Amino acid sequence: MGLPKANRLRNRRDFRAVYEQGIRRYGSHLTLRALQVNDRTSPSPSNPPLIGISVSQKVSKKAVIRNRIKRQIRGAIRELLPLISPNWKIAIVVRPGAAECKYEHFLRELKQLLVEAKIVINGN
Numbered sequence: 001m002g003l004p005k006a007n008r009l010r011n012r013r014d015f016r017a018v019y020e021q022g023i024r025r026y027g028s029h030l031t032l033r034a035l036q037v038n039d040r041t042s043p044s045p046s047n048p049p050l051i052g053i054s055v056s057q058k059v060s061k062k063a064v065i066r067n068r069i070k071r072q073i074r075g076a077i078r079e080l081l082p083l084i085s086p087n088w089k090i091a092i093v094v095r096p097g098a099a100e101c102k103y104e105h106f107l108r109e110l111k112q113l114l115v116e117a118k119i120v121i122n123g124n
Helices: 012-021 063-083 103-116
Strands: 023-026 030-036 050-055 088-094
Touching: 012 030, 012 050, 012 088, 030 103, 050 063, 063 088, 063 103
Parallel strands: 050 088
Antiparallel strands: 023 030, 030 088
């Protein structure tokens, strides 16, 4: 099961903005890039956080392994989604060597990176 449509970072322009202007936090297996959005043209004061996942062929040449990693990270994001502040665009980049990681590792590291970046509403 994927992320809700309202929480997906989809187009190339958004990814590029996050990569060029966003903050960076590094973990042992993940890199978090995030950009806070202050969109004055939007009618709603708070937009849901938009999240994208990038897994390069440097992580694994096998698509099966890359897709498994993406599924595990999406599961961790779904668990942390209620804690994430609105008005953020987040790109999660998987680093080489993450192929042997389990779901619990991704969950723990992702939560730690979100707390470091001050994206999580509360650190519970």
